[in-house]
Amino acid sequence: MRKHTLVAIGITLAATAALAACVSERAPGSDAPTGTAANAVANASQGAKVYTECAGCHGMTGQGTPDGQVPAIAGQHASVITKQLRDYREGERWDARMESIMQEHRFNDDAQIANVAAYLAGIRMPPAGGGPGGETEIRAHGERVYAQSCAACHGPRAEGSDAQVMPRLAGQQYMYLRRQLHDVVDGRRPNIAPDHIALLAPLDVDDIDGLAEYLSEIAL
Ligand code: HEC
Ligand code: HEC
Structure with missing residues (x-):
């Protein structure tokens, strides 16, 4: 029994030391993987709010329309969505509807773009x-x-x-x-x-x- 307890304490100490090493290696300001994952979740839920501005055209689930006008965007990669949105904003991709949305002040913000991209990338369609x-x-x-x-x-x-x-x-x-x-x-x-x-x-x-x-x- 005593032996087990000592072993358990030993493991706990080793784990604590390892954790401390990790924390001090990452600090300060480095991109800790856990921090990034936590941000991604927060961003996607912010993105769901942004998406209410898009759903009127792209559909509730981001499925687009069968007439060829509006693409499906659910399940598209976040990097691709981000690039396309920036391209519309900068006039490097042309479409009157998307350009006017992206050039309105509320979507001038790269964080908003990242949020909505994270949200859309997570939808299965x-x-x-x-x-x-x-x-x-x-x-x-x-x-x-x-x-x-x-x-x-x-x-x-x-x-x-x-x-x-x-x-x-x-x-x-x-x-x-x-x-x-x-x-x-x-x-x-x-x-x-x-x-x-x-x-x-x-x-x-x-x-x-x-x-x-x-x-x-x-x-x-
Ligand atoms: C007024 C209707 C309308 C609204 C609102 C709208 N879109 Fe679009 N979207 C379109 C159309 C139409 C296209 C296709 C344009 C083209 O042919 O380039 C498009 C294209 C896109 C594309 C390119 C997809 C691809 O496969 O290349 C992305 C990404 C996109 N929209 C995201 C969004 C997001 C995010 C929002 C909300 C912030 C939004 N759209 C709001 C109509 C709309
Ligand atoms: C050398 C690599 C490469 C090859 C080969 C290639 N593509 Fe692409 N394709 C790309 C890249 C990169 C983009 C994104 C361009 C951008 O940023 O808008 C793209 C974009 C597209 C798009 C636009 C998607 C959208 O909704 O915005 C279509 C459609 C497409 N490719 C179809 C094809 C087809 C069909 C073929 C084969 C006949 C093909 N591609 C071969 C690299 C490639």
Whole structure:
């Protein structure tokens, strides 16, 4: 019994010493991982409040609209959302609706952008779909084109990457994907790199329809 108690005390002391070492290593002002996680939670709940300003267009759950106007943004990587919002604010991505929202004073704040991005990134969304469906031939064609030309960057399941600021395309609205693929090629997305435009330019209508159908149906 006594032996056990001593061992227990020994473990407690060792743990306390280790903890103290950690605390003194991190202090002062370094990015302690626990602190960062705690902030992320706080930010997301702040972001939920900000999102009430967005839900009228993007939908209660961030699913967008099937008409191709408003994209799904739930489940998108926080880094991607942040970049796109800043691009609208700086006039590097064009859309009258998003530009006017981002240029209003209340969204000039990078902290607000980070909060709403953290909130949205944490939402799980079923694939938006919205394509004609059932056309297996064109969908299979899209899947092949994707594997060949896109997967290397956007990921094998179009999951994107937060660290690489790479957009998730999986589960995006079908009509929105089609519109973006045309908009990029037609020069209406100035924030897309010239070599990305060159990659999309040779795609024909079947490629674009197939890609949009395949991508819009991927569940992550
Ligand atoms: C008046 C309607 C409207 C409101 C309100 C609105 N959006 Fe949008 N949003 C749009 C439209 C339309 C687009 C697509 C624009 C385009 O084609 O570039 C868009 C695009 C986006 C994109 C780019 C998505 C992508 O896949 O590239 C993000 C991110 C976004 N909105 C976030 C927000 C956030 C966050 C808010 C609230 C602060 C918000 N939006 C409020 C209409 C709106
Ligand atoms: C070399 C890497 C790379 C390759 C290959 C690539 N992309 Fe992208 N793509 C990107 C990056 C980076 C962005 C984000 C650009 C930005 O910041 O707006 C992007 C953005 C997009 C967008 C806009 C998403 C949105 O909602 O804003 C679409 C759609 C897209 N890519 C489709 C494709 C398709 C389809 C292919 C294959 C034919 C492809 N990409 C190949 C890197 C790549």
